[in-house]
Amino acid sequence: MSAGRMEKTTRSPLAALRAALRISRRDALRTKGRSALIMTMIGLPVLAVSFMLTWQATGDLTELERVPLKLGSADARLTDTRAAVPIRQDDTGFWEARTGEPERPPRSGAEIQGLAGAGSRVIPMSRAFLEYRTGAAYGDAEAAEVDLRDPMTAGMFPLLGGRHPKSADEVAVTGPVEAAIGTTLRYTRDDLPKRVVGIVREQPHEYGRTIIGLPGSLLPAGTEAERFWLLDAPEPVTWEETLRLNREGLAVLSRAVLEDPPATGDGPRDALAPFPETGRTEGLLLAGLSVTLLVIEVALLAGPAFAVGLRRRRRELALVAAQGGSARHLKLVVLADGLTLGLAGSALGALLGIGAARVAASVVGVWPDGGLGPFEVPVGRIALTVALGVFSGVAAAVVPAVQAGRTSPAAVLADRRVRPRDRAGWPLLGLALLAAGTGATVHGIRAETTWVIGGAVLGLLGLVLLTPLLVRLADRPAGGLPLPLRLAVRDAARNRGRTAPAVVAVMAAAAAFGTVAVVIAGAERSRVESYRPSYPLGATAVYGDDVTEDSWKKIRPIIEQALPGVPLVEAYQPVDADGRIVHFDPMEGRCNDCAISVGPLGELPAGGPGLLRFLLGRTDPAAEAALAEGKAVIFNPEAVRGGKVRLRASAQGMSDSAVPKQITLPATTAIVRGASMVLGVVPVPALAEVGLKARLHHLIVDPAVARPTPEQERRFNAPVRAVTPNVAVHVERGVLANPPDETLNLWIMAAVASVVMLGGTFTAAGLALADARSDLATLSAVGARPWTWQAVAAGQALFIAGFGAPLGLLAGLVPGFALTLQRDVQMGRWREVGLNGVPIERSEAVLAVPWPVFLAVGLVLPLAAALIAALSARTKVTLTRRIA
Structure with missing residues (x-):
């Protein structure tokens, strides 16, 4: 660029921008590999988001798109609300009427025809x-x-x-x-x-x-x-016609109204919504913070490529400065790189995302040929995604642009390497942001989730500012390392502008994964600790509340045929004269302010010695003799006073104002191991003595007698449930019998996070090797073997991944523990006991770390990255002539 042209660009900011964009475009075409790498880093997230947005828009059917499904080719759909007064509705047919009014009888088809009007x-x-x-x-x-x-x-x-x-x-x-x-x-x-x-x-x-x-x-x-x-109808059903039918108690879903909704105030949806929308502000904040994290991650991944590009172009920028270009012009040239490549990568990513969604939709099929709605591209949201991608590209070029503004033309043209200067205030600001983020995260334990996520973002920004200092400090103990590793560490420390963003990108991905992994592990451990078995381990129960006596007569032979010779334990539930289930609450030995677990057997099931042995897990001759005498066997000694147990009984379905009656039963006690979810066992005749009935509720296979095989379960499971829909079959296998898919989800997320971390690692390591060609040529000139270059490449990858991944996992522990504690705090703290008064062990806060996955990401991943980098490194170096 001539001095005259540069002088012209200094007069017009727009002309300077055009010149910077022209320089950027030419450089992008000249360095196609680096440009493609940056575009990929920026375009991949845009591609993924564009695909998801398009897929969601295609899969979600709007009310207007649902018209053929709900109306066919009709003009409207009328619903008789049976309301005795006029109703209100919105344009989608959602309606409401005043509560407390009696319903009128349903209208006949002739009456509906009359209300619809002539010609309809x-x-x-x-x-x-x-x-x-x-x-x-x-x-x-x-x-x-x-x-x-x-x-x-x-x-x-x-x-x-x-x-x-x-x-x-x-x-x-x-x-x-x-x-x-x-x-x-x-x-x-x-x-x-x-x-x-x-x-x-x-x-x-x-x-x-x-x-x-x-x-x-x-x-x-x-x-x-x-x-x-x-x-x-002969005419479109307008909003005025809809209001007329509302006065007659008819709700209307009209094609014409959906195509031309009424103005706000003529039946707005928000005025009719029975439940106001909550959490909208928190959702917007979470979305904003998530977008912020995404932009930061993309900017950090692409930042090293811009840093290397800056060093490759430092002679060109020095020539621009030597011809009169100011620091502002140099910054503008580098920012133009971010704008050009960000726009190209984002646009290409959006087009590929839409195209991938179109291909996927054609495979699944759109209505009426498939399960999706009409193919739809959310132009506004995708345009916002592209804008975020462009912003990410510009943000990734900010730090190199600042460095470009400090270019010394004399030092560059003399081929002297200028060591980067660290801002003295940046580490202090980083510490302040890290402390503020930690404080916000801790505060979020008793507040909203946005505090936790916001604190994580602040902490990440603090680490961004601290990482250059940490990378520089890592250079000090490198003297004792082998030569290839020493070269890799010192090169990383010397080129902190390239290394620090890559380390932070790996750190951010590891921190995000660590946070989610800790939350999932805590939830899984909480699920395990809060599991309350319905029956002793290995028991098989067939039960139902509304199973008739005739149905039990059909069910019993099916089980006996599948399990020949196995006795079935019977358990009865107490019911009143109207067949309502009766619940019992002991008058003595109760635990105040406690949570009590009750199983499917109820508080006090009725049965014989077999049921007692099943619940105790052993034979108790004295308790069985008392049960035969008509006494209740109670598992809570504090509930029995003077050989009797007093119970407060309440029938299911009684109004809150009804005073539950009290009954007294002769009782004895028996000790059950651990916490029990039943109060005890009452003999069936004892219920009749207090005016209650016993209804068969359970047929149980005692695991101490037999444990059905999977084949035997299959033989009676479906036939039993085919007798009546009110019966269920349950085999108690414990909490780990049917583990959720969280373990698989953890490894899938670990794989996704590893891809991101490996991408950032290989990008930075590859750029470092490309930037260190002169150093490698020097090594080759003094007789270094090819494996030395491979070791240097492995060291570059090991330093970036080994520095960022463990530190990121540690950083993710803080918000992960905060979110876990937040759940426990919001659930509240309570004392949980069994009906026998024995406390159930429960942790106040369930914190867990999935160590196998953490070790895989924090230790195995860096080693794998080093191995892959070593195997893929070029072993041939072209020697160049140097001028002393």
């Missing part, structure tokens, strides 16, 4: 859930009664095969029902038969299994169902 036509439609037989058991399905032959239903359930039902004994089903055309489908527990004549497509985001029949042909009498009418 209505057809009924009903939806409810029912059961249908699937082999030996029953499954749930949604039943819809509507005439699919009517033009108004076009688009609701597209026909895939066969035809629509024409008579009352015919149905159409969706694919998940797994019923072929021509087969007989049996539904409800009465096994009512229907012939399948058609297969229709299920509606996205709705219950997949659906059975469709003609109106009045599918739902048994008395079934609670959602009933409405589809309306074909």
Whole structure:
């Protein structure tokens, strides 16, 4: 650039920007590898976010997009609210009426037709859930009664095969029902038969299994169902027409209203919402903090590449400065790099993300050919994502731009390396931010989550400012290291502008992973400690509250056939004359301000010696003799006074104002090991003496007698549940029998975090090797072997990953523990005891560290990075002539 042209650019900021962009574009084309690397670092997060935003927008159906699913080709859908007074509704059909008013009888189809007006036509439609037989058991399905032959239903359930039902004994089903055309489908527990004549497509985001029949042909009498009418009107159903029908107690979902919603104040949604939206401010703060963390991470990953690019261009920048360019112009050139590459990378990432979402949507299928809605690109949110990507690119170039402004033309043109100067105030500011972040995080334990996340962001910024000092201090003990490692450490310390951002990027990814990992580990440990077994380990229980005597007569032979010769322990629940379950509360020996765990057997089950042996885990002849004499066996000695136990009884369903009666039973005591979730056992005849009944509630297989094999469980599980929907089968396997997927999720997150950390590590290590070609040439000139260069590469990767990953994991412990403690503090502290008065051990705060995953990320990952860097390093160095 000539002096004349530079003089012109100094007069106009816009001209200076154009010149800087032109220089940046030419440099990006000249150094394609570095430019592609920076664009990848910036574009990958934009690609991922754009894909997720597009996928979510495509998958989420708006109310207007749901019109074909809810209305077909009808103009509106009318719902009889049975409200005795006018109702209010919003544009989506959500309605409310004054509470406390009596309901009126439902309107007939003729009355609905009359309210719809002249020239209109209505057809009924009903939806409810029912059961249908699937082999030996029953499954749930949604039943819809509507005439699919009517033009108004076009688009609701597209026909895939066969035809629509024409008579009352015919149905159409969706694919998940797994019923072929021509087969007989049996539904409800009465096994009512229907012939399948058609297969229709299920509606996205709705219950997949659906059975469709003609109106009045599918739902048994008395079934609670959602009933409405589809309306074909001569004119569009406007908002004014909707308000008229609201005065008659009809809620309206209108196609015309959805396409042209009413103005605010004519029925706004927020005025009708029964539950006000909460947490919106906190959600916005969390979103803002998450975006901030993302921008910081991207900027740190791309920062080293800009730093290396600055050193490669320092002669060009020195020439610009020598011809009259000011420090502002030099900074502008480097910032233009961030703007150019950030815009190119973000735009390319957004286009690739949208394209990937389009390909994925075509594979899954959009409605009506698949389970997604119409393909939709959220232009506004993706544009904001691109803007964030561009901002990340510019932010990544800020520090190199500041360094460029301090370029000494004389030193650069004389080929003298200028050592970076550390700002004396930066470490102090970093310590202050770190302390403030830690304080905010600790405060967040008893406050909102935003305090914890905000504190983590402040702490990360503090570490960003402290890392250059830490990297420089790491150079001091490097003298005792082998030569390759000593070269790597000292090169990293000398080029802190390149090393520090890479270390912080690895540190930030490790800290984010460490925080989430600690929270998940704490939740898992809390789940283990708070688990309360329903029965002794290994027990098999078949139980139900509303199982009739006839159903038990069918269930017992099924179990006995699957477990021949195994006795079944019977447990009864006390009920009143109306069949309501009675709960017992001991008058003596109660624990005040305690949380008491009660299992499915209830507080005081009724039964015989078998039930007592099952609950005690041993044979107690004295207790069994007392039980045979009609005495209750109580596990809490404090509850028995003078050979009797006084109980406060309350029947389920009684009003709060009802005074629970008290009963007194003769009782003895028995000691059970540990905390018990039952108060004891009462003999069945004793309930009759106090005016109560005993209803069979449990059939139990005592694990001390037999433990069913998985094959035996399979043989009676489905047939038992096929007898009645009110019965359940439970095999007590303990808390670890069905562990959640959290362990797998932890390793998946560790893999994702490792990819980010390895990417930052290899980027910085590769740039360091490229920047150190002259040093490597010197080593080669004095006889260094190729493995020395590989060792240097391994040392570069080991220093970055080994410095950043462990420090990041340690930093993640603070917000991770804070979030875990926050959960425990918000849950409150209480004393938990069994019904026998024995305390249940419970930690006040459950803190856990997943050490295997931490060791893999903090120790194995740096070693793996070093090994990969060594294997991939170039071993051939081209010697260059140097001028002394």
